[in-house]
Amino acid sequence: MRPLRRLLLDPPGESDRVARSETDHSGFLGGAAKMCEVRVVVALSGGVDSAVAAALLVERGYEVIGAMLRLWAECGPGDAHANRCCTPDAVSRARRVADQFGFPFYLINAATAFKDQVVDYFIAEYGAGRTPNPCVSCNRTIRFGLLLNRALALGAMYMATGHYTRVRRAGGRYQLLRGRDPHKDQSYFLHVLTQEQLAHVLFPLGDLTKKEVRAIARQRGLPMAEQPESQDVCFLADGDYRRFLTHQAPHLFRPGPIRDTSGRVLGQHQGLPAYTIGQRKGLGIAATEPLYVLAIEPAENALIVGTARELGQGECLVEGMHYISGAAPAATFRATAQIRYRARAVAVTVIPLQHKRVHVRFASPQRDITPGQFLVLYDGEVVLGGGVICKAQQSML
């Protein structure tokens, strides 16, 4: 076993990595070289993607250990609601995969850390008038934080997940690339990864499409081959974040004014967390043309609305920028940007500022630039990094 400290300082070479972009998936499945000495912890969710990731690694000859995180879940009256990522069903599906392929399976308790780092962040962001992305926060602190550390502590060289994304080593550094399947690409959620983390992760599905993954699952007789996908936030008992917030943080719901962009009061809102940027329904205002939420102003507890013409924003300010390369560019550069998961990548000019902030200027105005969401920058299929949108503007200069 290699000593852990050495592992952390000295990422292993490329020869034993399976998820390289240059490896096509048939080559990957072929798996001529045996990997008996390489221990990998696979983060299982009970879903088809992570199960196939584990299956592929076993077939490739890695020494696989399955791990599932026990996460915090909202408790309903009288009976316990399990977090969607670790329901008893999900645990038993993951256990069946481990049994089928004969590797050990462990539950790793992360409930307290998840509550502190993800759920409390989620509530605090709504309290600050922003729309959070808890999955990004979970990846940074829990999945690729706590769980990756546990994996390394167990003597693993890598942690693998079922994300549709790829890692490539280029010029002595690791790059994160979009997944090959454009409909499933999950690189947006992983833009927070660091060089140290990328040195120790494998994404066996990066070169596969969802269709291929389902086919592999069927071929291998995996119990969750036809499992439907869920996009809800995992810790919400019913997928309704407004109900969740009214239970967990009722103090955030203070009625206040709805104004137009000229400051005229048009009505009263029910509490800012009930609204998101671009929302049209449920404003309760009679107007000659449809009105949309343009901005949320927590300092004044005000909701700013306007017409469709006022929706487009040409620029935004992004804070807490993280660059995957580890080096923040000093000069203005061009890139493409996604303002949320599944948004189309659009051309932008990025102007670096002090304190990990950047101005982002869009080639054409964008609708629904939402503070709290992450803006992720790409150079083609390479993820450059990203940060939190803090302010959208018509024109800053």
Place this chain on the structure above:
Amino acid sequence: MGTPERHIYLDHSATTPVDPRVVEAMAPYWGEVFGNSESSHAFGQAAASGLEQARQTVAGVLGCRPAEILFTGSGTEADNLALRGVAWAARRSGRGNHIVTTPIEHRAVGHTVDQLRDLFGFEVTRVPVDEYGRVDPDDVAVAIRPDTILVSVMTANNEVGTVQRMFRIGRVCRERGVLFHTDAIQAAGRLPLELDDINVDLLALSAHKFYGPKGCGLLYVRRDTPLVPAVTGGAHERGRRPGTVNVAGAVGLATALRLAEEERVAECARLRRLRDRLIEGVLAYVPDSRLTGHPTHRLAHHASFAFRGVEGESLVLSLDLEGIAASSGAACAGGEPEPSFVLRAMGLPPEWSLGSLRLTLGRANDETDVERVLEVLPGVVERLRAGG
């Protein structure tokens, strides 16, 4: 690396394998003698005969009357029945409303007491434990009030192995006229359980902790103790624990208890030597380690430790990958987000209490197992500390 060649089982406080002699004793009761022990025909009588022999055997080991033994579906169920049964009986007769217990009880007791408080309005006092997890009988005496109906103190703790001063606590309860229940699930086969010596009124056991089958527990209820059934139904176990009796299980429990008691003195002397070598070695070879629980008033098979700055869950998983099956605290605490409540109640600071490890020996273990642990554990702890 790779899969270890031999797995060493050091988690006998979680469960034990069924003794082959127990399997043999149970064998007739799956098919040949399958009757319902409440049926009046020959098939029922054969089953009833096996059941009553089992009850007789248990009564012989515990030094009580057969009629004072109720067979249940688990140790947890036995604890539940004892607490709810006594509390509801007191409620029915208006005798009192107050229960005294400790902060280190197994959840089978702790959660039941909480439910009696939260849903049924009983008042609960938890007397403190010292740094070794021991209750001071004088504290129990002080906690007892005129309206106290029950004192519940476990005989030996599952996480840290500490044995309580049962005789003195029992005497306090007797003097004050309060019923005394004990969860003796960890103690069976490891401590003498002579009921009259400890003045206990209700006592819970679980077969699978002493090489019997899972799904079989018992509750001793002293004659004339008022007890309202917690499960209602037919006439089995004189209506106090309705539900068709698991006769095979009762026979298994009784056989396992008899064998464990017959072999107890010799086996405990053997385990104590192994345990002391294990404790001595771990404390010597692992820096920043300490024994949790009492150094001498502890179960013969039980060694529990805390390692500063180590995460207990990772420790258990790392040992498993090395072929050593251990646990961090209690087996059923797997989903618990907090550091062990037992260690917290004993005043262990969090930087220690997160890194707990329990190694519990049993019949199959020998010196080579202990030496293997002493060979592997220091390196595992060091690696986890380096990675933390």
